[in-house]
Amino acid sequence: MINRRKTRLVKVGGVKVGGGAPVSIQSMTKVETSDVSAVVSQIKRLKNAGCDIIRVAVKTVKDAQAVRVIKRKIDMPIVCDIHFDHRLALKCIESGADKIRLNPGNIRKAGDIGEVVRAAKRAKIPIRIGVNSGSTSEDFVKSAIRYVKIFEELDFRDIIISLKASDVTKTVEAYREISKLCDYPLHLGVTASGPYDLGIVKSSIGIGALLLDGIGDTIRVSLTADPVEEVIGAKRILSSLNLRNFGPEILSCPTCGRCQVDLVKLVNDLERAIRNTQYARRKDPLTIAMMGCEVNGPGEAKEADIGIAFGKGSGILFKKGRVVKKVSIKNAVGELIKNL
Amino acid sequence: MINRRKTRLVKVGGVKVGGGAPVSIQSMTKVETSDVSAVVSQIKRLKNAGCDIIRVAVKTVKDAQAVRVIKRKIDMPIVCDIHFDHRLALKCIESGADKIRLNPGNIRKAGDIGEVVRAAKRAKIPIRIGVNSGSTSEDFVKSAIRYVKIFEELDFRDIIISLKASDVTKTVEAYREISKLCDYPLHLGVTASGPYDLGIVKSSIGIGALLLDGIGDTIRVSLTADPVEEVIGAKRILSSLNLRNFGPEILSCPTCGRCQVDLVKLVNDLERAIRNTQYARRKDPLTIAMMGCEVNGPGEAKEADIGIAFGKGSGILFKKGRVVKKVSIKNAVGELIKNL
Numbered sequence: 300m301i302n303r304r305k306t307r308l309v310k311v312g313g314v315k316v317g318g319g320a321p322v323s324i325q326s327m328t329k330v331e332t333s334d335v336s337a338v339v340s341q342i343k344r345l346k347n348a349g350c351d352i353i354r355v356a357v358k359t360v361k362d363a364q365a366v367r368v369i370k371r372k373i374d375m376p377i378v379c380d381i382h383f384d385h386r387l388a389l390k391c392i393e394s395g396a397d398k399i400r401l402n403p404g405n406i407r408k409a410g411d412i413g414e415v416v417r418a419a420k421r422a423k424i425p426i427r428i429g430v431n432s433g434s435t436s437e438d439f440v441k442s443a444i445r446y447v448k449i450f451e452e453l454d455f456r457d458i459i460i461s462l463k464a465s466d467v468t469k470t471v472e473a474y475r476e477i478s479k480l481c482d483y484p485l486h487l488g489v490t491a492s493g494p495y496d497l498g499i500v501k502s503s504i505g506i507g508a509l510l511l512d513g514i515g516d517t518i519r520v521s522l523t524a525d526p527v528e529e530v531i532g533a534k535r536i537l538s539s540l541n542l543r544n545f546g547p548e549i550l551s552c553p554t555c556g557r558c559q560v561d562l563v564k565l566v567n568d569l570e571r572a573i574r575n576t577q578y579a580r581r582k583d584p585l586t587i588a589m590m591g592c593e594v595n596g597p598g599e600a601k602e603a604d605i606g607i608a609f610g611k612g613s614g615i616l617f618k619k620g621r622v623v624k625k626v627s628i629k630n631a632v633g634e635l636i637k638n639l
Numbered sequence: 640m641i642n643r644r645k646t647r648l649v650k651v652g653g654v655k656v657g658g659g660a661p662v663s664i665q666s667m668t669k670v671e672t673s674d675v676s677a678v679v680s681q682i683k684r685l686k687n688a689g690c691d692i693i694r695v696a697v698k699t700v701k702d703a704q705a706v707r708v709i710k711r712k713i714d715m716p717i718v719c720d721i722h723f724d725h726r727l728a729l730k731c732i733e734s735g736a737d738k739i740r741l742n743p744g745n746i747r748k749a750g751d752i753g754e755v756v757r758a759a760k761r762a763k764i765p766i767r768i769g770v771n772s773g774s775t776s777e778d779f780v781k782s783a784i785r786y787v788k789i790f791e792e793l794d795f796r797d798i799i800i801s802l803k804a805s806d807v808t809k810t811v812e813a814y815r816e817i818s819k820l821c822d823y824p825l826h827l828g829v830t831a832s833g834p835y836d837l838g839i840v841k842s843s844i845g846i847g848a849l850l851l852d853g854i855g856d857t858i859r860v861s862l863t864a865d866p867v868e869e870v871i872g873a874k875r876i877l878s879s880l881n882l883r884n885f886g887p888e889i890l891s892c893p894t895c896g897r898c899q900v901d902l903v904k905l906v907n908d909l910e911r912a913i914r915n916t917q918y919a920r921r922k923d924p925l926t927i928a929m930m931g932c933e934v935n936g937p938g939e940a941k942e943a944d945i946g947i948a949f950g951k952g953s954g955i956l957f958k959k960g961r962v963v964k965k966v967s968i969k970n971a972v973g974e975l976i977k978n979l
Binding site for chain 1: 641667669670672694695697723745772804805806812833836837840843844847851864866871879888890894896898903930934940942
């Protein structure tokens with residue numbers, strides 16, 4: 300139902316970004332990049348969780364050299380995050396980085412930028428122009444466009460752009476504005492969005508509102524938390540908007556005075572049970588409803604492929620809005636799994 | 640920064656909805672309504688968490704009678720949720736309900752609707768036309784508008800409308816459509832959005848995207864969880880969009896290979912410390928940043944009123960982008976609180 304904006308196709312290693320490719324998920328490692336074994340083990344956990352592209356912070360030459368070793372041990376495109384010193388970008392390109400992120404707020408000299416752009420061009424890798432509202436004094440859309448112009452003058456168009464602020468409204472407005480000014484793929488995110496519970500709300504609103512507009516080609520949920528939570532959060536945003544599927548989606552009502560079962564427990568049981576089935580990683584959409592009463596029965600949950608509406612002491616198992624059978628509360632989850 | 644849509648003012652007890660009033664927060668009790676003491680104790684917890692309007696399910700005459708007793712014991716407008724049997728709405732109005740919610744999907748006869756509308760008019764209370772996509776076979780915007788017409792023919796305009804689907808895109812499209820067709824205040828929500836972790840993402844995207852458009856006068860985050868979580872989630876959505884303030888907001892970076900402190904722990908410590916200060920419930924905006932490195936220092940976090948950027952072994956305390964002093968990691972949270 301979402302009409303995605305047409306953008307230029309940019310390749311990050313083997314992952315396509317833009318040009319109608321599925322919205323990819325990014326995260327960032329949270330250990331020192333020179334600590335190769337810690338980085339590699341975190342990247343493997345992130346890959347397993349569903350991450351498509353990984354970024355590492357490069358703050359020293361040692362970090363830049365580690366990228367070469369890390370690349371050999373992982374199976375995911377790696378992006379090197381560069382601030383202040385453009386020479387680290389050059390080192391990372393030598394080490395085989397699949398993409399460079401530059402911050403226009405702290406790498407400003409046209410000569411330095413040009414060196415990186417020419418090296419990226421030779422290596423055939425893209426550069427993200429990653430503007431954060433805090434690190435530039437000018438309007439941050441203008442800051443990105445000024446950078447884009449420098450790149451284009453060097454005939455370099457393997458560009459991805461991000462415009463992150465910690466303020467959600469500001470972030471959304473900036474992306475909406477830049478989406479009208481160029482066709483480069485956009486990397487969405489809300490920066491410094493805070494601890495998990497607040498950060499997931501801010502990221503969902505900001506990234507979600509833009510994706511609803513058809514804006515956004517790759518996303519990163521930033522959370523002060525385990526990066527695996529960022530990937531899971533990103534998957535939830537994308538599946539909520541039917542942009543990608545990552546296994547069954549559970550619809551469940553909030554319950555109210557009508558509900559006569561412990562629905563929170565039953566939903567938890569269902570989530571746990573699904574994890575152990577072939578359905579856990581199935582990629583075609585599958586929606587399972589768990590509803591607390593007859594108001595929320597087969598009719599209300601007709602968008603679900605299968606579900607149970609609970610009454611007093613039992614439930615009704617239904618498929619595509621049609622009643623299949625009566626089930627006991629005790630056997631409800633088991634019967635549901637059996638009938639998937 | 641959000642330009643809110645102009646809507647008609649409707650009063651729910653002492654709470655103004657629409658007409659430029661602050662976006663109010665709703666939740667629903669999750670115990671049987673006839674169990675007065677359980678309902679009252681849940682409502683008190685919700686009030687304490689920040690809930691403005693509470694809804695109870697009324698499925699029997701006993702429930703409807705309980706509303707009169709509950710009202711005496713609480714200090715919050717109470718909405719009665721009616722399905723199937725319009726006579727329960729009449730009973731609730733007798734019991735002093737502050738608002739009635741009718742579901743066009745299961746109360747369909749014009750005569751029945753008319754009886755409720757006339758009783759609400761006499762009692763001077765509003766009615767929410769609460770359409771859920773699942774419980775109506777026709778287009779659900781049309782279903783709401785058909786109901787509105789019946790109300791208007793009876794010269795009743797104390798109307799609030801909701802159009803909830805479990806699909807986020809469908810929900811957002813429906814609200815955007817109806818916002819162009821009338822000026823009644825809108826109650827936003829995504830229905831059956833699932834267990835906490837998925838539900839908060841779906842609700843944040845759906846409610847958040849609409850609020851960003853200036854659409855929405857009152858919100859309910861539906862979660863298969865403790866209703867207090869619904870209220871806290873709603874507060875996070877509203878504060879993320881600067882529509883309301885509920886105490887200090889913490890900005891914190893996701894950390895990366897640059898970070899040399901345990902920022903997750905430091906942010907948790909800060910959250911805990913704030914809870915015990917006068918700032919916890921302060922209503923004017925206060926933004927506190929906790930940043931993991933110099934990239935994310937005073938410049939990056941200049942949107943914050945106060946903050947700390949950590950380096951190796953110490954941090955820099957800053958206010959409004961200007962450095963105040965160096966602090967040790969051990970004393971960081973304490974120094975920050977002291978300097979608020």
